[in-house]
Amino acid sequence: MATINDNYLKLKAGYLFPEIARRVNTFAEANPDADMIKLGIGDVTEPLPEACRTAMIQAVEDMGNRDSFRGYGPEQGYPWLREKIATQDFQARGCQVDASEIFISDGSKCDTGNILDIFGKNNKIAVTDPVYPVYVDTNVMAGNTGEVNEKGEFEGLVYLPISAENNFTADIPSQKVDLIYLCFPNNPTGATTTKENLKAWVDYAKANGSIIFFDAAYESFITDESLPHSIYEIEGARDCAIEFRSFSKNAGFTGTRCALTVVPKTLTAKASDGSDVELWKLWNRRQSTKFNGVSYVVQRGAEAVYSEAGKAQVKALVSFYLENAKIIRQKLTEAGLSVYGGVHAPYIWVKTPNGLSSWDFFDKLLQTCYVVGTPGSGFGAAGEGYFRISAFNSRENVEEAMKRITQKFKV
Amino acid sequence: MATINDNYLKLKAGYLFPEIARRVNTFAEANPDADMIKLGIGDVTEPLPEACRTAMIQAVEDMGNRDSFRGYGPEQGYPWLREKIATQDFQARGCQVDASEIFISDGSKCDTGNILDIFGKNNKIAVTDPVYPVYVDTNVMAGNTGEVNEKGEFEGLVYLPISAENNFTADIPSQKVDLIYLCFPNNPTGATTTKENLKAWVDYAKANGSIIFFDAAYESFITDESLPHSIYEIEGARDCAIEFRSFSKNAGFTGTRCALTVVPKTLTAKASDGSDVELWKLWNRRQSTKFNGVSYVVQRGAEAVYSEAGKAQVKALVSFYLENAKIIRQKLTEAGLSVYGGVHAPYIWVKTPNGLSSWDFFDKLLQTCYVVGTPGSGFGAAGEGYFRISAFNSRENVEEAMKRITQKFKV
DSSP: OOBOOOGGSSSOOOOOHHHHHHHHHHHHHOTTTOOEEOOSOOOOOOOOHHHHHHHHHHHHTTTTTTOOOOOOHHHHHHHHHHHIIIIIGGGGGTOOOOOEEEEEEOHHHHHHHHGGBBOOOOOOEEESSSOOOHHHHHHTTTTTTBBBBSOOBBBEEEEEEEEEGGTHHHHOOOSSSSSEEESSSTTTTTTOHHHHHHHHHHHHHHHHHHHEEOOOTGGGOOOTTTSOGGGGGGGTTTGGGEEEEEETSOOOOOOOOOOOEEOOOOOOOTTTTTTTTEHHHHHHHHHHHHOOOHHHHHHHHHOOOOSSSHHHHHHHHHHHHHHHHHHHHHHHHHHHHEEEOOSSSSSEEEEEEGGGHHHHHHHHHHIIIOOEOGGGGGGGGGTTTTEEEEOOOOHHHHHHHHHHHHHHHOO | BBBGGGGGGGGGOOOHHHHHHHHHHHHHHHHTTOOEEEEOSOOSSSSSHHHHHHHHHHHHHHHTTTOOOOOSSOOOOOOHHHHIIIIIIGGGGGGOOOGGGGEEEEEEEHHHHHHHGOOOOTTEEEEEEEHHHHHHHHHHTTOSOOBBBBBBOTTTTTEOHHHHHGOOOOOOSSOSSEEEESSSSTTTTOOOOOOHHHHHHHHHHHHHTTTEEEOOOOGGGGOTTTTTTSSGGGGTGGTTEEEEEEEETTTTTTTTTEEEOOOOTTTTTEOTOOOOOEEEHHHHHHHHHOOOOHHHHHHHHHHGGGGGGHHHHHHHHHHHHHHHHHHHHHHHHHHTTTEEEEEESSEEEOOOOGGGGHHHHHHHHHIIEEEOOOEEEGGGGGGGTTTEOOSSSHHHHHHHHHHHHOOOOOO
């Protein structure tokens, strides 16, 4: 008899976003005239940069001629893309990252889940709370946790709370953990971090033989040049960190699909016989065996992000969303709400008013303002009493949503 | 201390194709003037169909307007693509497959590896020998095998030999196995099967509670209308089979990346408490959590495969490669070699002459004819003494390669 992976049965009934979709659909059916504005899921709304589109059309045309046709590409990505990333995203910031250490993929969600393939089952794993749910769920699916408790915490995981009380900066763990997920600028809180804080993490990881999974999907939203975009800006990080990046939120590739993961060749972890094994080799084998590379057309689109025109267009796109975030911050503050994030990130993290639970505030905002956000508790127990609002929408929709909220919640 | 997944250390040093690339590069460096013809890796060479290109260019243009821009799509694929596949690939052949049972992905290689995520670790797994190496390697990586022996066989797997002696049709196992990989038309042997044979597999699977992984990546190459394209043409298969399909080999999407997996909603496997769990729900959860859907532009390209123009262009493409296969069969037969496959598949499976080993024949063909093929032993112990030649190349190259081979090997 074929058997299933029982770990899947430990997962909570619904991933956060399907539950939101369910409530939104129910409301929409009951209120067909309600003009809803969605500031929930972190999905971009503005057109793909022209430089990317032009490059993609050229790439499609390449596919029409035998001589320029591309079949299977390198599973790791084309050298012309990997080299531009290495030079412009990393070496230009003083990070010692070589093109061969960059693996192009179809998404950071995929990579942050798949990376567990190359690690053992006996690692102690730490996540912040609140946290991007994929980090937790993929560990549950991989059998790295026990059962879930009534607070939604999985046995075996180490939760590092982040809230206004600690300025959304997790304390360095007092116990030993082997794998640590860090996300800066942070989803969902919109907080970011300093080089000093990252240095403390790198020092901890090096002292304990831990590996940091550094999710930098939102690095392009950093507006203060003194803040780190990459963990490799920190000395020693090449010995303890894997970094994930994406074209989704800078160049608007959520529907186009391209991301990258950096695995330094200097990075090792322990085999059960105590020997040190290079993680680059394992990830390279994983990707070569279970992945066939990103579409040539999409990689050409991603390459255009590094052209002069592409850089200017991406910068304009990010500035547009950051201006939305600024408007959201201002208006919610005027409405008497406590807001965090939204300066170096497209997310504004709001304390719910009057001690409302996250889901009660979700329902209230939906029903009275026709505005959809994301309940903070969906990101973890310590997110209860918070609410995430995304800056990914048109200016008009952001302004209209804020008008409705300030009218309802004005103190 | 972070630990690695030790199962990766059980893998053999090189995946087959990197080893071929290594030998080819060494030869090319030593013989820079040798005009090599590659009939090794199963990669298409002819342009992407015009219908696909036109649709992809339109899709890129959609991305340039706010109103037609697409962000995150459904992780399972867009309904307009899933519905066309359900109707034209399955229902038109009498298969009861619903659009909701089709999951669009970026590749069959990914899907045949990732599918193991939802299964338990205690399944008995059967593969044919020779076999597509990814089936074996992904099981090794997942910890479903023991160590490898000197023949290249992994402890714990059940190998079902296929060779000229059994007409390249594996015997139904005498022992109980839980997961079975079948690939028809077959990679690497080019053999295909009958409805009667598939019926015997379905009956076996139903009697034993087994799940068949049916890889139909090459179904468009079937030239005899009485042969099955899908396992769902067999009654009962909805209760015991998952089918994998790809746009790589019919529409030439090896560099464009699109595939699909069918998981019937009627399919279950056992949880450890003995209850039956729907595999559709597990795969849906897996894909929603660890995957973000295929590029919108690529899905529009795949959709165009189902237009009238697209169907005609794909048919012409497949016919072109089949004519190559016919030429290869004829010429190698004239040269006195024993050949199999190549009638319903783009692969010709050749018995090496004079008892040469697969790798010796590889080296000889490379060094004397400048022709690259694939050693049969790379697909498994029972592939020793065979050699795979691919029909994916230009007519001119195929004819030239056959001229060289017939000159060298003429009996």
